[in-house]
Amino acid sequence: MYKMRHLFLLLLCSIITHSIYSQGTIRGVVYDKESGEAVMFANVYALGADKGTTTNVDGFYSLQIEPGTYTLVCKYIGYDSSAVSVTVEDGKILNQPIYLTENAIKLG
Numbered sequence: 001m002y003k004m005r006h007l008f009l010l011l012l013c014s015i016i017t018h019s020i021y022s023q024g025t026i027r028g029v030v031y032d033k034e035s036g037e038a039v040m041f042a043n044v045y046a047l048g049a050d051k052g053t054t055t056n057v058d059g060f061y062s063l064q065i066e067p068g069t070y071t072l073v074c075k076y077i078g079y080d081s082s083a084v085s086v087t088v089e090d091g092k093i094l095n096q097p098i099y100l101t102e103n104a105i106k107l108g
Contacts, residue, residue, distance in 0.1 A: 024088035026096055027062040030055050030074055033099040042076035044098065046086075074098045 026046070030039045038059025045052025046065055055061045067090045075081045079100040086096055 022067060022090045023064045024067055024090055025062060025064050025093045026072065026086055026088060027060070027093060028096040028098060029059045030061065030076070030098045030100060031059065032079075033101045039076055039079070039100055042074055042079075042098075042100065044072065044074045046070040046072055072096060072098070074100060076100055078103055 030042045030044065031037065032039055038055070040055055040057045040059055042055045042059070042061075043052060044055065044061045044063065046063065047070060049065050049068075049070055051063060051065055053061050053063050065088050067088050069085065069087045071083050072086050073081060073083045080103050082098055082100050084096065084098065086094060088094060
């Protein structure tokens with residue numbers, strides 16, 4: 001009986017730990033839609049998750065997030081913001097490229 005109780009507690013703790021730490025990853029590159037060049041230092045965040053990141057010098061971003069469906073938003077000065085719906089699965093890596101369109105408003 002004593003061993004059974006310990007086994008049950010161990011199983012319960014592992015299930016709780018897994019549910020607390022379950023995450024997936026969204027990653028990709030942010031591109032200029034017209035030129036195809038990577039956009040460095042753009043802001044990428046998931047609405048409703050309070051998580052975000054910034055692209056590196058190669059335009060690459062990576063965001064670890066809980067499983068679910070989110071709207072991934074990307075913003076950068078001089079470009080229109082971009083939004084795309086993504087579904088993140090536990091333990092999976094989702095490759096999501098983002099394309100930004102240059103803003104038509106110019107100061108002059």
